[in-house]
Amino acid sequence: MAADDGHSRQVVEELLAAYVTAIDDGDLERWPEFFTADCVYRIVPRENDSLNLPLAVMSCNSQAALTDRIAAYRKANLFAPHAYRHMLGPVRVTGEDKLEIGARTNYAVFRTALDPIDYGTSEVFSVGEYRDRIVIVDGLARFREKTVVVDTCKIHTLLATPL
Amino acid sequence: MSLQANGQTNRTLPSGDLGWNTPGVASVPYKFFYDQEVYEVEQRRLFRGPVWNYIVLESEIPNPGDFKANFVGDTPIVVSRGRDGAIHAFVNRCAHRGALVCREMRGNSTTHVCIYHQWSYDLEGNLIGVPFRRGLEGKGGYAAGFETAHHGLQKLRTACYAGLVFATFGAQTPPLVDYLGDVARSWIDRTLNRPVRALGYSRQLIDANWKLYAENVRDPYHGSLLHLFNATFGIARVSQQGGLSMDPSGGHNVIYARKRTQEQETRAYSQEKIRSYQKTFSLADPSLLQGKPDPLIDTTTTIQTIFPVLVIQQIANSLAVRQIVPKGPSRMELVSTFFTYADDDQATVNTRLKQANLAGPAGYISMEDGYAIELVQQAIVHAGDEESFIELGGTERPLEDDLVSESPIRGFWHRYRGLMTEEQ
Numbered sequence: 001m002a003a004d005d006g007h008s009r010q011v012v013e014e015l016l017a018a019y020v021t022a023i024d025d026g027d028l029e030r031w032p033e034f035f036t037a038d039c040v041y042r043i044v045p046r047e048n049d050s051l052n053l054p055l056a057v058m059s060c061n062s063q064a065a066l067t068d069r070i071a072a073y074r075k076a077n078l079f080a081p082h083a084y085r086h087m088l089g090p091v092r093v094t095g096e097d098k099l100e101i102g103a104r105t106n107y108a109v110f111r112t113a114l115d116p117i118d119y120g121t122s123e124v125f126s127v128g129e130y131r132d133r134i135v136i137v138d139g140l141a142r143f144r145e146k147t148v149v150v151d152t153c154k155i156h157t158l159l160a161t162p163l
Numbered sequence: 164m165s166l167q168a169n170g171q172t173n174r175t176l177p178s179g180d181l182g183w184n185t186p187g188v189a190s191v192p193y194k195f196f197y198d199q200e201v202y203e204v205e206q207r208r209l210f211r212g213p214v215w216n217y218i219v220l221e222s223e224i225p226n227p228g229d230f231k232a233n234f235v236g237d238t239p240i241v242v243s244r245g246r247d248g249a250i251h252a253f254v255n256r257c258a259h260r261g262a263l264v265c266r267e268m269r270g271n272s273t274t275h276v277c278i279y280h281q282w283s284y285d286l287e288g289n290l291i292g293v294p295f296r297r298g299l300e301g302k303g304g305y306a307a308g309f310e311t312a313h314h315g316l317q318k319l320r321t322a323c324y325a326g327l328v329f330a331t332f333g334a335q336t337p338p339l340v341d342y343l344g345d346v347a348r349s350w351i352d353r354t355l356n357r358p359v360r361a362l363g364y365s366r367q368l369i370d371a372n373w374k375l376y377a378e379n380v381r382d383p384y385h386g387s388l389l390h391l392f393n394a395t396f397g398i399a400r401v402s403q404q405g406g407l408s409m410d411p412s413g414g415h416n417v418i419y420a421r422k423r424t425q426e427q428e429t430r431a432y433s434q435e436k437i438r439s440y441q442k443t444f445s446l447a448d449p450s451l452l453q454g455k456p457d458p459l460i461d462t463t464t465t466i467q468t469i470f471p472v473l474v475i476q477q478i479a480n481s482l483a484v485r486q487i488v489p490k491g492p493s494r495m496e497l498v499s500t501f502f503t504y505a506d507d508d509q510a511t512v513n514t515r516l517k518q519a520n521l522a523g524p525a526g527y528i529s530m531e532d533g534y535a536i537e538l539v540q541q542a543i544v545h546a547g548d549e550e551s552f553i554e555l556g557g558t559e560r561p562l563e564d565d566l567v568s569e570s571p572i573r574g575f576w577h578r579y580r581g582l583m584t585e586e587q
Binding site for chain 2: 047058155
């Protein structure tokens with residue numbers, strides 16, 4: 001991947017656009033497909049990140065663990081019905097070499113309630129930053145590592161749908 | 164006991180008005196979960212009364228000058244490590260005109276200075292500096308009788324047990340070891356058997372009264388019915404191979420579970436034909452549950468509650484303390500501090516971090532709790548005089564070796580009702 005031609009940024013933008021569309025459409029079975037088999041996905045409160053404390057509120061150390069998250073989401077976990085809408089800021093490519101692109105991207109997620117009490121109410125559910133390491137596998141961009149640093153560390157009720 | 168030493172009234176809940184309509188603790192009027200007056204009586208009689216409120220882990224503030232902001236009930240406080248190494252706590256409200264003094268969540272400082280008029284306090288909350296105390300050029304200032312010793316921050320008593328720090332407003336609160344009692348201490352000694360350090364925090368804002376959560380963590384009935392993760396993935400479930408432990412006051416409870424076989428599990432669910440049992444899926448990444456037991460811990464799960472706001476969690480190798488913070492009658496915050504033993508190797512730390520997926524706001528077997536108690540809060544509107552039904556396993560609060568019981572919840576209400584209605 002050549003530097004400075006904007007190609008890397010475009011690769012990241014396209015991957016992120018597809019990624020958030022899958023989540024916002026509720027197409028969560030596709031979520032693991034955006035990652036490599038040996039991926040690391042973590043949702044880390046900014047509080048912990050700033051204190052150099054390692055705790056994540058959700059962490060998956062493999063694509064299989066992402067699959068488990070979705071299986072539990074569909075079969076086991078219970079939560080108020082809701083929908084997400086992601087908004088992304090500009091992608092900043094922070095590093096790249098022949099093998100990997102590093103990027104930081106601000107995000108905001110609005111959560112809209114679909115339960116009978118709060119139906120149709122949207123809230124700013126989570127704001128923060130994606131810190132991504134992206135590789136090309138069989139010609140397709142995939143997250144090798146995705147760390148979601150969550151400014152909104154006080155999570156409203158629960159976090160079931162991935163960010 | 165009397166709260167009059169604090170200049171506070173000794174008002175109790177008038178029976179038949181704010182109080183229960185019935186004797187006993189096997190039903191609770193729903194108004195107790197949203198009534199503003201009940202909430203304010205709680206703040207005074209309970210949180211600022213003769214109880215020990217968990218506020219911090221000792222290891223979070225190891226050095227002199229370290230401080231952390233927190234709450235007792237919903238009163239903002241600061242917990243601070245003094246020059247002498249002792250832990251102090253004081254209300255975070257300037258003795259001058261009432262402004263919040265400490266404006267950071269945590270840090271290290273040699274003094275705490277209110278920015279409004281720069282009254283400054285030492286690490287114990289004593290007033291040490293007042294600008295223009297003698298006025299300017301002989302004019303103004305405070306009267307000659309003004310003494311800084313009379314204008315310190317309001318102090319709370321603190322006490323530590325097994326690395327846990329507690330604070331109390333009550334002058335008559337018994338010593339912490341007696342307040343905890345033998346039963347609760349024996350379980351704390353087991354989970355906090357050596358020094359710990361924090362791995363990080365998770366925070367949840369839940370639109371429900373704090374007592375609904377206090378009930379939830381004392382409710383052994385809901386585990387296998389509400390949380391379907393273990394049953395769905397064929398992981399040994401808690402429903403029978405476990406037990407309860409309760410201190411004589413009723414307020415401190417333990418719900419624990421030990422492993423049982425998959426065969427027992429399947430049979431139990433099939434017999435009951437309950438929704439929780441499904442033909443098993445299996446985890447694609449089973450490493451989630453491949454920890455090794457701590458030598459001193461023989462349970463798969465232990466949820467210990469210390470009245471009123473502390474929960475000590477052991478779920479497999481995931482360890483945490485949770486603090487319940489009331490935020491008005493219909494809202495609460497849950498702050499979890501996940502920890503590891505200070506002498507754990509990195510592999511063990513990694514296991515604890517991975518198994519943190521089981522608990523917290525995204526926890527495989529905990530995310531439903533906040534949701535379930537919000538469902539209660541949403542539905543009890545205008546039902547203040549109606550009552551919950553807490554008679555599983557009887558109407559008293561005996562110790563039972565059976566998880567099909569609500570006796571720990573009745574224990575909580577016994578302790579609560581005593582504090583809210585008895586002479587203090």
